Amino acid sequence: MELSSAKDAAAALPQGAWLLYGAYGYTGQLIARRAVEAGARPVLAGRDEARTRALAEELGLEHRVFALDDPAEVAGHLAGVGAVVNAAGPFSQTWQPMVEACLRARVHYLDVTGEIDVLEAIFALDERAKQARVVLLPAVGFDVVPTDCAAARVARRIAHPTELSIAFTAGGPVSRGTARTVLERLRRPGCVRRSGALVDVAPGSLRRRVPFSDAPRACVAIPWGDVVTAYHSTGVGNVTVYTTAPAWALRLSRPLGAALSLGPVRRWVERRIDRRGPGPDAETRAATGSRVWAEARNAQGHIATVELTTPNGYALTADAACAAVSRLLSYAYDGPAAGALTPSRAFGDWFVESLEGVTWIQS
Template sequence: MAKYPVVIYGASGYTGMLIMDWLIDQDIPFTAVGRSAARIKEMMAERVVRLESARYDIVEVNHNVEELSKVFQGSKVVCNTVGPFVNFGLTTVEACLRAGCHYIDTTGEQGFIRNARDQFGELFRQAGLLLSPSLAYMYTYSEIAAELALETPGVDALETAALSRGPRTGAAGVTVGSTASIFELFRSPQCYLWENEMMEHPSGTSFNITSPDFMQPVFSLPWGGTALPIYMERDPRVRSCVSAVGFYDNNVMRLVHGIGEKWETEYKDLPVEQQDGVIAQLVESTTPAMPPRERTTLQRTVDFAIGRGQLAAVRATVRGITPYIATGAIQAAAVIRLLDDDMQAVGFASGCKAFGHRYLLGFLEQRGLARATVEEL
């Protein structure tokens, strides 16, 4: 049984510890949960800021519904960072439902999000609980931009992009968990919303995105489709939504694109066990260790949404820094509202629909993590 109202599941991971940083900053006690209590304690001592002033507990648990639901009991919200979510996420969602607590996470994996919605969304609604995947930089910033664009009357079609400075030697890059999730996307359809229907991106889809923030087009990918088309699928304001992700200062996205093409030609038809081995090898070769903490002078982001209607056109842009640190802040912003029972929606709902895009943007702006602009086109 959880000692404190907030649980961080996957507490020894990079993102889990950044969430702890923000909860400590907000003086919110938490229970750190994972497979190894010793590993959690070691990593917290090494990585978590202001740990000496924190109120927390550490719990070791196996990943199954029965054990997790017992650990989650007594908490009010679980922040889940254990991925790939298509493999592990539904177990955690079900455990939260059994324990009677809200569920939030950091993933944009469409297959998991769709399954969580379809299997558990109504059950969470009936229980008065929130089921909200994708509370993370890469999806929430784009959604905030989309919601800002939708404030313009007549807008019903969205194109969004999340563009960030990619990993380089000596700078914080992509975490092990994120890399595993990225390569898992090769096994799943990547969808977008087009005229009120979910459509699958053709194999090998890429975008050359032109932005006034950069001299050259940014090579970008569907990135599994991202969470946004799923959240917009049942929004009566929106007919179409296409989302992309790109790194703007290196060749990482072209490398990922090349691996995706190789997957289609060499690995797609292999047995699942052999595919698992391929993915494990890819993760090990590209992300052998946890990256260092981000630096505000290096990690910069530009997320935008172009909104169009019959006669309306608008561009909303959210510029930011340190996307992983921002993810921790977004999770903390959600926790604050959930602890206060201050939600605009229960059941399956995005962060913007559950808490309001203006609230999330304000939380980020007040802490120097983001700044938004809107211009008519």
């Protein structure tokens, strides 16, 4: 259903309409289908005409086709929508024109990035977003909704927290798009926050045995989005994010990081990624889940922990992105009206428990 002009299209849209960019990608499709299931009717968008139209026709939704080369042109394609959910990643290549277009068109921006540099760049636009009366709400996927809500909650459990440690178990394989993005992230292979600043650390150099309640697990620090978002959510200047890793991966992580900086090795890995399937199928998503743990410490030696379980990361991402955009556009939204926000700052740390299949084990 393509309307003849942006003006016709805008007039035909209901209030609270939103646009999903990157709709025909693996994660974009999950978000589109989840939205329809929940009764929403997003406008689907992407740069490939045939793939965008095919999905829109299948789901009975309006579609718009445009690339992200020129923010002014992109802004013209946002007529009549109140928010954009950007699912087109790696976001290092898409966030800037889309955020710029949203600021010009005065449309809220959401995405599912977890890329540290992208998050830093978006939070640096806080003042511009306030002036434009626009909310910039990146990272409404698995990375970082559960970890951000866990960090915000545990930081409130003790007075003056000075240090946050966050850990998660990865449930199920990653999508092709995530693999490409992770490969990009390996340019910054280890990153933590110390005294308020981002600090690069050698990959595999920070390890910890995390006391998950079902079984303690060997974990390694990774450059995860919370080193940006947990800082903005809590003000705590020391943040480390860990994930589980088998012993061989811990041993190999340093030489692997070094090898990937070599062009031929990198191109070989890229070709392997291109040959993968798009992402875990419905059966795999249904059979896998994750566990998130967070710990706060203060100078007095007080320690608090929280823990929760979640469904598969891609299922949670689709649910969280749809819930976030519909909450933001609803009349009941009572979070900050403008600026760059984290999920817990926009909706409160209980946002995560409103998502399907999320359970606090310790809160």
